Amino acid sequence: MNRITLVAGLSIPLLSLASHQAAAAEDALTALGKRLFFDTTLSEPAGQSCASCHAPAVGWSGPDSAMNASGAVHEGAVRGRFGKRRPPMAAYASFSPPLHIDPEEEHFVGGAFWDGRATGWLLGSPVAEQAQGPFLTPFEQNLPDAAEVTRRICAGRHGQSFRDYFGEGVCSDPVAGFNAAARAIEAFERSAEMNAFSSKYDHYLRDPKRFPLSEQEALGLELFVREDKGNCAACHPHTPGEHGEPPLFTDFTYDNLGVARNPANPWYGMTESNPQGAEWIDPGLGGFLETVPRFAHLAAENLGKYKVPSLRNVDLRPSDGLVKAYMHNGAQKSLEEVVHFYNTRDVKPKCETLATPEPGKNCWPAPEVVANLNTEELGDLGLTPEEEAAIVAFMRTLNDGWTPPEDG
Ligand code: HEC
Ligand code: HEC
Structure with a gap:
């Protein structure tokens, strides 16, 4: 013994x-x-x-x-x-x-x-x-x-x-x-430095009483989740996993949102490597599947689809003046523009049909890839300007390195 x-x-x-x-x-x-x-x-x-x-x-x-x-x-x-x-x-x-x-x-x-x-x-x-x-x-x-x-x-x-x-x-x-x-x-x-889970939203999840969201952020969260509103969480999940793992805001699936070409993409001018020049169309997941014999038959239905990005740190920047770009080709330049796009893609006319197009304002440019466009989950969400702003405010709570105001 x-x-x-x-x-x-x-x-x-x-x-x-x-x-x-x-x-x-x-x-x-x-x-x-x-x-x-x-x-x-x-x-x-x-x-x-x-x-x-x-x-x-x-x-x-x-x-x-x-x-x-x-x-x-x-x-x-x-x-x-x-x-x-x-x-x-x-x-x-x-x-x-x-x-x-x-x-x-x-x-x-x-x-x-x-x-x-x-x-x-x-x-x-x-x-x-x-x-x-x-x-x-x-x-x-x-x-x-x-x-x-x-x-x-x-x-x-x-x-x-x-x-x-x-x-x-x-x-x-x-x-x-x-x-x-x-x-x-x-x-x-894989380290804690790169995966800090230290945003305001992480604090809120751990202790909502001590770290509450503002009224606008809380409204944004509700709209982000509601299927009859933003429906964002359908692809950018916001809840902790089975074992309490903090949410990643991506399900790692693929979708074609109908983002337009970025006309300033320098690849169009790299004609030695890109013989198609400005005619080049990014094939996304479908383009990769074409190169894999056992999946090549699934290429067509995955053309123009890109991996859902995590929304963590989506607004993190060292100063307000620094421009960030969004989507696979960086065609969109602000979170306001992104949310307005989800909300009105199918409501506004195509810019190509207007005499005085103002992209994102009176029209949206045609999708880079028309095939496999997701028309079920986005395009006409019916959000008011206040609701769009609230969703943006919520996404701003996802930046790592947040420190609570009082206990600094
Ligand atoms: C059907 C799935 C789906 C839904 C629903 C969805 N997203 Fe996305 N989201 C994506 C995909 C896919 C991309 C990348 C598309 C691309 O690059 O062409 C993306 C990109 C983004 C980006 C750009 C991030 C970056 O780093 O470039 C933001 C911001 C974003 N989504 C926010 C939202 C918000 C807000 C909503 C709800 C209003 C929403 N998403 C609904 C799939 C979805
Ligand atoms: C010249 C700019 C550049 C440099 C340098 C660079 N990357 Fe990237 N990185 C990119 C681009 C562009 C993509 C997306 C490419 C694509 O999807 O086809 C990417 C994608 C990634 C991704 C994938 C993220 C995801 O969610 O799919 C990781 C991880 C990454 N890079 C890590 C690295 C590492 C590690 C290095 C250094 C060894 C590196 N990168 C160097 C531009 C760069």
Whole structure:
């Protein structure tokens, strides 16, 4: 009896030592991932890091106000080189499951990127697969191959912590080095720093009496949820999960809202890479499915669909003057415009039919992709201007880093 107690008593500190070590290792991996995320030597020419297009001050999305105000695609390390789409938020992305078909709803769920093409089918994690993309993309960090990524990390300021964590061998095997970098970045993307859940709404959920929403925000929440009003929660869920997990404001499904082209998208002018020039149409999820033999037959019904973005940090910006862009191509420039679009897309005439069009005011431009347009859940919501404003006010409660006014 005594012996058993003694053994059991001994094993507890041993166990907690082991879990302590595991936690410390996790912290070391996360810290390493953070350094790689901000490392501007991992581009050619040097100067660009992940954070150049996913900056914390704007909620881990594109920080360049001038770019956001026009084409919204952020310039790569090589001047004048642009990709096709707007940088989404890198935070909270790690919660997306690998891309799959929901057996009940029969639609696609999960993956990373606007079109889900970082599927998670290889590494089991969409964001780990995603993290390998930007280093080698000519429109982004523009390094030639995995070996060069590994070489630069190993020769650089963080080479020692990289070897300390993954072992000496990591630097002599380019593939191991590249995979290790992805794992470290993934760990950072799963960390509390990137997934803070520290918005006013999170405080409100934890203790609504102590952290109440304002009257306008509370009205906004009600309208956000009500099926006969905004119906936003149908795709941007607002309630905690089964085990109390805070809401992510996305169900990781795909939809075509009928967002118009962004005429300032620099990709239209990148004619060497984009032979279609201004005729190019973003195929969204359908375009990716076409490249996957077992899903190619589902491409047509998914054309023009993009992943539902989380609405966390959607209004986060360091100063009121900084412009943010919304939707896959950044065609919309304010939350007011977004909500007005949901409310009136099908009520106002198409701009193309008017002599003096004022997009968003007396008309809306035609959708970029007409196929698969969602006409059931949006387009004519019948919201008053006050109701639109309330929904915007509610979305402003989703910015991380909120501090309660009194207990500061
Ligand atoms: C030049 C700008 C640029 C750089 C640099 C960049 N990204 Fe991105 N990022 C984008 C764009 C644009 C997209 C969306 C592309 C698409 O959907 O086709 C994206 C998408 C993502 C996503 C997917 C989010 C989601 O919800 O689907 C994550 C995560 C991400 N980037 C992380 C990173 C990491 C990690 C790095 C550094 C290794 C990085 N990015 C470097 C522009 C950039
Ligand atoms: C049928 C699903 C669906 C419904 C309902 C819905 N959304 Fe969305 N939402 C999406 C999708 C999909 C996108 C991305 C579309 C794109 O990029 O073309 C999006 C994008 C957004 C964005 C832009 C975020 C960003 O980072 O670019 C905001 C803001 C937003 N929705 C708010 C709302 C509000 C407010 C409502 C209710 C009035 C609402 N949504 C209803 C699916 C939905």
